[in-house]
Amino acid sequence: MPTTIPTLTDLHAHGAAQQPNYPDARAVEEVVAELRQRPPLVFAGEADELKARLADVAGGRAFLLQAGDCAETFGNVTAANIRNSLRVQLSMAVVLQYAAQVPVVKVGRIAGQYAKPRSNDLETRDGVTLPSYRGDAVNGLDFTPEARVHEPRRLLDVYNSSAATLNLVRAFVNGGFADLRTVHSWNSDFVRSSNVEEKYTQLSDEIERAMAFMVACGVSDDSLRRVGYWASHEALLMEYEHAMARIDSRTGNPYGTSGHLLWVGERTRQLDGAHVELLASLRNPIGIKMGPSTTPDDARALVERLDPNAEPGRLTVITRMGAGKVRDALPPLIEAVESTGRKVAWVCDPMHGNTYSTERGYKTRAFPVIWDEVDGFFDVHADLGTWPGGVHIELTGNNVTECVGGVHELDEADLATRYETACDPRLNREQGIELAFYLAERLRE
Ligand code: PEP
Numbered sequence: 214m215p216t217t218i219p220t221l222t223d224l225h226a227h228g229a230a231q232q233p234n235y236p237d238a239r240a241v242e243e244v245v246a247e248l249r250q251r252p253p254l255v256f257a258g259e260a261d262e263l264k265a266r267l268a269d270v271a272g273g274r275a276f277l278l279q280a281g282d283c284a285e286t287f288g289n290v291t292a293a294n295i296r297n298s299l300r301v302q303l304s305m306a307v308v309l310q311y312a313a314q315v316p317v318v319k320v321g322r323i324a325g326q327y328a329k330p331r332s333n334d335l336e337t338r339d340g341v342t343l344p345s346y347r348g349d350a351v352n353g354l355d356f357t358p359e360a361r362v363h364e365p366r367r368l369l370d371v372y373n374s375s376a377a378t379l380n381l382v383r384a385f386v387n388g389g390f391a392d393l394r395t396v397h398s399w400n401s402d403f404v405r406s407s408n409v410e411e412k413y414t415q416l417s418d419e420i421e422r423a424m425a426f427m428v429a430c431g432v433s434d435d436s437l438r439r440v441g442y443w444a445s446h447e448a449l450l451m452e453y454e455h456a457m458a459r460i461d462s463r464t465g466n467p468y469g470t471s472g473h474l475l476w477v478g479e480r481t482r483q484l485d486g487a488h489v490e491l492l493a494s495l496r497n498p499i500g501i502k503m504g505p506s507t508t509p510d511d512a513r514a515l516v517e518r519l520d521p522n523a524e525p526g527r528l529t530v531i532t533r534m535g536a537g538k539v540r541d542a543l544p545p546l547i548e549a550v551e552s553t554g555r556k557v558a559w560v561c562d563p564m565h566g567n568t569y570s571t572e573r574g575y576k577t578r579a580f581p582v583i584w585d586e587v588d589g590f591f592d593v594h595a596d597l598g599t600w601p602g603g604v605h606i607e608l609t610g611n612n613v614t615e616c617v618g619g620v621h622e623l624d625e626a627d628l629a630t631r632y633e634t635a636c637d638p639r640l641n642r643e644q645g646i647e648l649a650f651y652l653a654e655r656l657r658e
């Protein structure tokens with residue numbers, strides 16, 4: 214494994230895809246120099262701990278729930294948003310853990326998910342064309358020429374917002390908020406207050422009884438009160454990720470310290486590209502998004518490049534095929550990766566292959582189609598005898614209306630009510646918990 218980090222100049226020489234066009238190179242250098250002075254946001258030992266948990270996922274001994282916003286925004290770094298997001302993720306994890314009877318590894322798309330790859334550099338509205346929004350890390354969402362300028366000082370806000378988020382998350386997961394008994398009572402409230410099917414009431418009651426049994430057995434308060442929780446984001450921006458890449462003083466190895474798990478996106482996973490080059494040099498657990506255009510050769514070459522030592526827990530492959538394609542497109546990729554002798558964590562992103570726009574121009578996703586991709590993912594793994602290791606979901610803890618379907622049967626006309634995402638449509642809290650109950654059925658098979 215490499216023990217050095219390529220230079221920023223080396224990385225740019227690979228022609229990094231999806232980077233900002235900063236108007237002032239001097240300003241960029243100043244920001245990068247300032248970021249390099251800042252303390253790490255996460256510690257190498259924590260990334261190693263997550264890698265060990267992900268090795269369990271890859272080995273069929275744990276299940277991964279990776280979830281959070283498509284794009285975090287600076288304005289949404291509030292206690293309420295962070296609490297609500299954590300609340301729905303922990304709620305879902307309880308249901309999944311009971312159903313799967315294995316630990317659920319909880320990883321947020323959080324504390325760093327501020328930069329977005331875009332299909333188009335430009336956006337046109339009513340005859341006006343401006344640079345596309347690329348996430349708060351790069352420019353502003355407002356459709357004005359000023360907001361859409363690529364501004365390097367935003368990277369310092371990414372650092373500060375991520376630090377503030379992580380600080381609260383760490384407090385929540387260790388400070389009693391994550392108490393299993395409280396978290397499950399949120400699920401019971403969901404089941405009681407919505408018109409969900411009878412079988413979910415039964416499952417929820419079963420979990421309650423299991424919990425009462427544990428307490429009666431004297432299971433220690435501490436093990437019920439604390440949970441492991443890790444931060445992840447797409448490692449997109451070279452300047453930021455490079456500035457946050459550090460040599461770990463304990464081991465002398467390079468780690469990305471902007472988040473525990475870093476992933477390479479569907480649009481930036483070129484084998485000879487800058488993103489793969491950077492992530493190959495870091496020792497964190499790494500995610501790779503793979504869409505339906507991925508060939509078995511691509512998949513094989515990518516896993517060999519990013520995990521030359523076949524290290525347990527190193528790779529999480531996040532497939533996002535689309536509900537109509539998953540059953541045909543996924544098996545050849547699994548077979549190609551398995552043929553290298555590696556055990557990776559296979560995770561289903563049922564969001565990104567299933568996005569469409571309504572006539573009124575809302576980007577959305579339909580709950581039954583999202584479920585169909587997850588279902589296809591489970592079917593494929595059952596056929597091949599591999600472990601369906603987890604799911605990767607875009608969601609929020611707030612009561613938004615961005616995806617259609619689900620227990621409240623949101624339809625396209627409802628989208629206008631509370632459509633708040635800065636990028637892709639997210640499941641709301643109730644749709645998230647409902648998805649967990651659906652997943653529970655497949656996990657109990
Ligand atoms: C995302 O996860 O928000 C994303 C852009 O995904 P993908 O790289 O799979 O398109």
Ligand code: MN
Nearest residue numbers: 283607636637
């Ligand atoms: Mn997205």
